[in-house]
Amino acid sequence: MVTSTYHVKGMTCGHCVSAVSSELSALPGVSDVQVELASGQVAVTSAEALDPAAVRAAVDEAGYELVDA
Template sequence: MTNATYQVKGMTCGHCVNSVSTEISGIAGVSDVQVDLASGRVTVTSAAPLDPATVRAAVDEAGYDLADA
């Protein structure tokens, strides 16, 4: 298992958290997504390291922006 933390910009409410969680959870190999609304941090647990472009696409699909590392 691998954990990675991302910074997501634009989340302001519980609906935002649910949207981001749902989209990232749909990525193959992802087993858990934890979103901290206050900080904008999203911690993803997956079977193997994820391609950052895949995570960015999921966050974009949810309507938010992945901060540049």
């Protein structure tokens, strides 16, 4: 298992957390998504390392912005 941490910009409420979690959970191999609303940190646990483009696309689909580290 691999856990990767991302920073997502624009989340302000529980609905935001739900939208981001739902989109990221739909990615192949993802087993867990933990979102910390206050900091914008998102920890994604998956079977293998995720394609950064797929993560960005999922966050975009949810309506938010993935911030580059």
